[in-house]
Amino acid sequence: MSLHAEIHAGRQPLPWLVFLHGFSGDGREWQPVGAALADFPRLYLDLPGHGASATTCVDSFTGMDALLRSTLSRYNILSYWLVGYSLGGRIAMFHACQQPTGLQGIIIEGGHPGLADEQARVARLEADAQWCQRLRHQPLSEVFDAWYRQPVFAALTETERAALVALRSHNDGNALAHMLAATSLGRQPDLRAALRDATFPVHYFFGEHDRKFRALASEVARHCYAIPAAGHNAHRENPAAVAALLARILPLEIKDRP
Numbered sequence: 209m210s211l212h213a214e215i216h217a218g219r220q221p222l223p224w225l226v227f228l229h230g231f232s233g234d235g236r237e238w239q240p241v242g243a244a245l246a247d248f249p250r251l252y253l254d255l256p257g258h259g260a261s262a263t264t265c266v267d268s269f270t271g272m273d274a275l276l277r278s279t280l281s282r283y284n285i286l287s288y289w290l291v292g293y294s295l296g297g298r299i300a301m302f303h304a305c306q307q308p309t310g311l312q313g314i315i316i317e318g319g320h321p322g323l324a325d326e327q328a329r330v331a332r333l334e335a336d337a338q339w340c341q342r343l344r345h346q347p348l349s350e351v352f353d354a355w356y357r358q359p360v361f362a363a364l365t366e367t368e369r370a371a372l373v374a375l376r377s378h379n380d381g382n383a384l385a386h387m388l389a390a391t392s393l394g395r396q397p398d399l400r401a402a403l404r405d406a407t408f409p410v411h412y413f414f415g416e417h418d419r420k421f422r423a424l425a426s427e428v429a430r431h432c433y434a435i436p437a438a439g440h441n442a443h444r445e446n447p448a449a450v451a452a453l454l455a456r457i458l459p460l461e462i463k464d465r466p
């Protein structure tokens with residue numbers, strides 16, 4: 209079994225860029241950024257419960273990682289970078305900490321490394337369980353209007369929020385709930401120590417107005433970058449800045465680690 213993905217061929221024999229979207233998104237979301245990196249072969253994934261992978265499900269981080277590996281194998285991707293936003297960043301960090309063969313590095317945008325405190329994990333599991341109930345039983349337009357009023361999205365304007373609510377309301381609420389439960393932050397191991405000891409490059413992006421993940425960045429990576437004029441979803445709000453940063457970082461990293 210593998211995830212639905214869209215492939216864009218590169219122009220040079222470079223490592224693959226594998227893009228992982230955030231919760232309630234889909235593989236199209238990274239494409240404006242990826243289009244500026246056309247020399248690289250690119251793979252845009254639809255995560256379980258999302259997009260054209262809506263009927264695919266996993267039950268744990270381990271299951272998600274196995275599905276990511278089988279998807280990479282299906283496309284014969286032997287040398288790659290993961291570029292993950294939020295939930296996609298958490299999945300990328302978890303995968304990288306398993307020391308997979310072929311991984312060249314990870315670029316994380318607004319991903320949480322994990323909760324160190326057991327009480328915080330229990331509280332998060334309870335909060336996410338409530339979101340799951342809402343996703344299963346309420347109109348998605350109501351759920352996402354509340355979702356995008358969470359503090360982490362405080363930088364959104366009403367117009368931006370309304371656009372996201374309309375976009376996210378096309379999802380399958382039950383499929384999203386299954387993925388949210390399976391990959392809840394409350395179920396994620398704390399990856400800080402493994403990331404500190406990482407033998408692969410870790411770069412961390414955060415929107416300059418995203419206070420929560422600006423504060424977390426240095427706990428994840430030595431290389432941290434603020435994306436101007438952006439909140440949590442930085443690549444959506446300033447794709448040009450994210451693309452320019454990737455276009456600067458990747459060639460330098462690849463030159464040093466062919």
Ligand SMILES: C=C(O[C@H]1C=C[C@H](C(=O)CCC(=O)O)[C@@H](C(=O)O)[C@@H]1O)C(=O)O
Nearest residue numbers: 230231232293294295296298358360441
């Ligand atoms: C509310 C918090 O966490 C959630 C918000 C962001 C993550 C995400 O993928 C959202 C994508 C989007 O809506 O643009 C999501 C996740 O990592 O699964 C979190 O549940 C928070 O304050 O951390």
